[in-house]
Amino acid sequence: MKFIYKLLYRVLFLIPMGMVAQQTQDATTVFKKRVLETTEVDFLASYYSQDGNNAAVSGGIGTEELTDIAPTIIVSVPLNEDDVLTVELGVSAYTSASSSNVNPFDDSGSADPFQASSGASGSDVWTNLTASYSHSSDDRNTLWSGNISVSSEYDYFSAGAGGSYTRLFNEKNTEFSIKANVFIDTWNAIYPSELRPFGEGGNGLSNALFTQNTITGNPNYNPTFTKFQDEGRNSYSVGLGFSQILSKNLQGSLSLDFVQQQGLLSTPFQRVYFADVADSFIENFQLADDIERLPDTRFKIAVGGRLHYYINEIFALRSFYRYYTDDFGIQSHTASLEVPVKISDKFTLYPSYRYYTQTAADYFAPAEQHLSTQEFYTSDFDLSEYVANQFGFGIRYNDLFANTHIWKLGIKSVDLQYNTYARDSGLQSNLISFGMGFVMD
Template identity: 60%
Template structure:
């Protein structure tokens, strides 16, 4: 209740500032947003790989996800905009289904089980509010958000300010956000049953399967998590400058701090100094992923846009990232929109990414049981990745096409293929349609 009261207080402060400015307004003033805009967004994502973190760094990473969202931006006055974003995402995952692979007669890390963890849904709701000054050189904003899936929930809030100078040729933005998240931990089935049975092999799955290999299975290091919270805090600073009529540069710096349960409770780890135990082809976990309860991240980057001619614009992006878990990464992105008519634009895209491994990462059956922290999640490994894509954009500033009281303003279609050096491959298709209320 204290969090909700604080968020409502933020909104009342920002709303009061905007209303006070509106009351002192003199003369004509162009509205920040002329009429309500509605965006319908959807995407389909498919991936596969050979390094499932759920089964300790080996196994299928097959996953598919369908997402749909509606974003409505409403002018509250000449100066104020309220935006509501509602979304739902549904996924099916062969990898996460192996949290409990023992609901089949032949458990294996390479096939999907039929367990409840095979699929899940994520629901999200976000509200944001912005208020502009009379001269349009200052913009205040605040936001709140909430999301929920079976084993994870999140509450976020924040705000910021943007200032424009030099006849709007220079823009400086400062913002801060906080996300207060809670896990409902799900553990690998064999570890859960071992603890529930009083640290022995009588009961649960052990009554229905025969252990091979090391038949004295004893994951003595496994304990349940006591801290189930994950809190994230960030501060962002950006500066944008129009250098010439054709060149624009922007730079940004983010500072992020995470605290709490930062490991994933259902990701297995296997130790090389403990003889492996199996049920069929599935190796039984020695423990779950263990990571520090704090993480400090610093990304810094820049965007450079160059206007080539009336038909082409070059957009480039670079980011350097570093954290105190030992990961450093570089991201470079290039996009070349080409205007082929007054309404249609096509744009090829390419993105390159490379990172070093976390101090706590090692492949399957490589960690030692004497270590304090360990993970075999290949997202924390050393790898490089290439992403290729293209997009098509349709824009009609006169909104001639109409659906009920909505005029069609924009259609944006994108496809990207992602290829990672550790064998992970993914494809994503996204579609966005913007309407304005008439």
């Protein structure tokens, strides 16, 4: 009888309890919250324009006029509960008055550094394709990701790969991350048109450019010019991140980034004019004494921090600071502040301000201030000492339920932003950016 009682006890109580426990465990697996519920599509586009009078292509003098249109589409696909595949395709199509002067002697009018020529280098299209894969642990406290990318334009090709690891602690209040990337780049070096005849195998002043045009100033133009032997460039980067929720209203984060570059770091078509070489001209364009020459290694360090403070249901503060230094001699400080203002459940305004200042690179000097005896030199004002201010204003629409549809895509968010930027060197630019986020039904 005792055996029968034990058997009945097992059948009526222990086995059903075990089945319930197993079902509960299975249910946890089956109904685990997905990292990404459905396919998301983001469309981004921007229009950028700038102008100034310090074009690096013409040795630090001349127009910096440029316009750029850059559409991008990003598709994120959930492969299962834990894994997401993201593919990004971006295009940047620009027209540049300064880069058109890589060859200013194209018979389209008088050559002048402040006027665009009609040369092929006046416009180009940059294309990028990036694919990334991410995996989250069951408890969503660990995230692994990897990516590969390729990009190209007329004179440049780049291939890259990277990955990241993120770990959350302290009930997801603390986050640590590490990321690493490598880019293998190759130039198809294009040089200023007047220097090409003086490279290896060139015919010097016997070239048609000089026989068909009159050289004024110093008529004995005879630059010492050699082409770059190595047209490759490798870049390696490692970044560390730490963020902490400090209170119900305050979150802070810190970042530390290292970048090592090796190879051709000079831009082959940027001219340099020497103080100790007599000037030569064709029409109104000064002929180059040489091209930009920089060291073939560069090490960069950046340290940054963010503080985000939630004031109330309407206002928030987002602040950022970064210090940067490299072995070219540049040191910079960046500080920015954004103040999102929630004007309704779906609309937010976000005015912003960014301040930037940097010291000059050791190898920078304006036109006619370098000496031909120096080893390295550049007149690119991006490497000069300057202060810049940027003001921005944006509006964002958010609909978590994506009730509004375009075809089979629900509109999740819409962003429109305008930024205006100015350096004390005279460069000014404007940027209009637009973005729409969709979820697929």
